[in-house]
Amino acid sequence: MEPDSAEETAREGEGCLGDLGQAFSKMVHRLSDREPRRASARGDALKDLGALIDATEWDRLFEGSKMLEILAQVTKALEKYAAPSNEEAGARGGHSEVAGKAEEVGLLYLKLLGKVEAAKKSPLCSTWKADVSHLAGPVYIFAISHSLKQSWTTPRSQEVARKVLTSLLQATECNSVAGFLCGENEEERGRFPVVIGLLKPDLNKESWKNNPAVKHVFSWTLQQITRPWLSQHLERILPPSLLISDDYQTENKVLGVQCLHHIVLNVPAADLLQYNRAQVLYHAIFNHLYISEHCLIQAVLLCLLDLFPILEKSLHWKGEAVRPTTHCDEVLQLILTHMEPEHRLLLRRTYARHLPAFVKRLGILTVRHMKRLERVITGYLEVYDGPEEEARLKILETLKLLMQYTWPRISCRLVILLKALLKLVCDVARDTNLIPEPVKKALLQEATDCLILLDHCSQGQVKGLLARVVLTCTDSTVVNCIRKVQQNPVDASVLGI
Template sequence: MKLDSTEEKSGVGRSLPTEVSPPALQQAFSKILHGLSRQESSGQGNAGNAALRDLGALIEATECDKLFEGTGGGGSPREMPEILGQVAKALEKFAAPKEKADGSEEHPEVPEKATEVGLLFLKLLGKVETAKSSPVCPAWKTGLRHLSGPTYIFAITHRLKQPWTSPKSQHVAGEVLSLLFRVTECSSVAGFLCGENEDDRGRFAVVLGLLKPHLNKETWKKNPAVKHVFSWTLQQVSQPWLSQHLEKILPPSLLISDDYQTDNKVLGVQCLHHIVTNVPAADLLQYNRAQVLYHALFNHLYMPEHRLIQAVLLCLLDLFPVLEKALHWQGEAARASTHCHEVLQLVLTHMEPEHRPLLRRTYARNLPAFVKKLGILTTRHLKRLEQVILGYLEVYDEPEDESRLKILETLKLVMQYTWPRIPCRVVVLLKALLKLVCDIARDTIPTTEAAKSAVLQEATDCLILLDHCSQGQVKGLLANIALSCEDSTVVSCIRKVQGSAEAPGEDPGDD
């Protein structure tokens, strides 16, 4: 069969010699690299497919000593390992998904290419594994050092379910990752990236170096897999290894989080959260990094996307201690909670008119953490908190009524921390809680029985705590209701409140 023009120019597809000399081996690899690059630039698959076939044949026909050491001529002994590294990079790039001009997320051509490339990586790693047991080929370590980074990126790109993977390509990628760990003698991803002993420095820096050209403003969307590889890899590395790479991981994380697509924003914020929790505060405060993070996260709170709000609030709660430490060092202890106040004020502003269930649930889920964080300083937000609590208690959240359960938890915390301010609010809060108990008793709330039971228990606890804060006012107000009410559920709740007793000398805030 006649070769196409691309194959003729590159020399791909010609028969390989049975005995390959070192210079001829280098030339053969160069032609294969040329064939892969031709396919990348022209979009024609013939040259690339032929290059993959020839590469497989070349790897099988070449002995380990020649594959890792053979150079010939006046060449350096390091030339072949470096060429193998170039081949590995070309293979990883060949199998990577590309951005579609029409914005489509489907990549039907990628799984087949990834499967073929994965088999080649298995052959290369198989040669390394054979060389490890051979006393005549000590250079396998150098070869593995050049192969490990691109091999890892390929495996992580294709091992999980994505628009560019298939069950077969995922299986092959998983085998590649397992064999890579075996030949590098690593028991886990963290061990591979960070090293498993003092002599092993790990390969995190190598992986970041390979990803860096694809993680700038102009290139990061050309390969849709890069952001996932970066995010997943980043979250496998914890302290103390992460801080030394801060300059390499922070800019891409901020870049991804600043995208217009919600999925990318969430992914970027998750990366930032991992950085905040695994980098020492001193490093985050250097060069004003913590403030940059805070402002980037705070701006996301204006986006009405529940997944994004959830990720941002969790990250901010872990960032507050870092920001407070900076103020403490500056002798500004009185302003230690400034950032938390600012965020809670904005959250309450958004909560009050919010009607979308997912957002209401997200805000309510995180509100108790802010009250715990501020403690007695919650009094600054008491008026707004009261309005939010009353409004959220009126609306059920089927099927588990999560919003109201979290609001009741918030109310308990507010009463514990700000109990001297509660007596003047007894009537308003008592009416809201009794209405809630009556709604549950009448079975007008379309939630599960477990949810109704949980809400009733939380409401009863709130009534008991409200009575403690008001020094028994609630018991007096409930006395006549217990005599006239015919609903057993409501009466049972009132009896529990009346039967509760506050320990002598005990403040509600001590609960």
């Protein structure tokens, strides 16, 4: 018969070990009841459980492997009880209900971890220390689920969850979350396998959206594990990361790509090339470039730029034939195609932000994309980009790199590039309100540097063309820029000739 009050529950704890285990087992059953009509009964079960933990001495609480197994079931049941469902996370009042549950469960975890702290001071500590990971896994998942700022958390529930995490690290004698997951030293086995094992049932195609906290716990936990520990868990972490990134919601796509990026950065290239994993990653990430969401494009381009060296590790040009096109070529061609007609400022800035890295990556092979790059550069230099002028500054940086790497192909584009740069200088010089003074100086300096480089690429032709402009120009800012170009001697060594 189930206990009806905290006093009866506490009295059950005074019996033999079998009675104690039975009392905790009943608590698991009551907490696991998902019927709406039993919601109040589950709330009562929390109070009874708190009284039972208070009334039981630590030596009886951790006595024997059977009792530890039952306590592991209790911690799992508590974590599931406080976990948000999709309906609760999306409902207007659902998040407050979840936060309330989290506060209650967090306080119970703190009581249980307090018993662990008391047990650590005893000579019998070694008998249960090896098995504490069975209790630690669910407690960790709870703490991460509710300590991060989410729709189902409140400042109070976050505070309680953080206290639980701090107590958990103290109880397991870990200095950090990374130490908890990977082990504090090479001899000690970390608890990440336990955590990922608990998350795995909720990380498959059918169930991963039932609990919206799972993806955040997985992602946050993954970010804590770096080289050399991550590679040994590759088979466990890669499928969930691909699954999350393949979702139709942009938020999940970004989260999944960030997980994949962390894997790319922290798993050796040899492991990623094995079984064609790197190609699988590339195709999964490349497809996201067709989705016009600036936050997703940002995550995708960052990931791809770190993936290129791995994919191209086995490519060796022997010199007797045309160099084969690379994955970097394929991506640059696509983003230039998207950049040309793009009118949304956030996307323009995102594309422009990463364009210099692609030119650096390809070097002289950027000549394959010269025509499209020329159109993108001249088009983007014409458009005001807001007070920070991030896009135009990045486009000027791209142009400087382009001239340094492909200088033999620049002289035939002299007139087009010169007109675009002069127009930019004049527009910026005439601006009185839109562009802050520091940004204006940076734009003029970058444009002047580009004019100087253009003069080097054309063997001094720019100076001759600008000589006529000085005679008719009345704007002192423009004249100062032209004077700097004229006073700079042509130096082929600037271009590495």
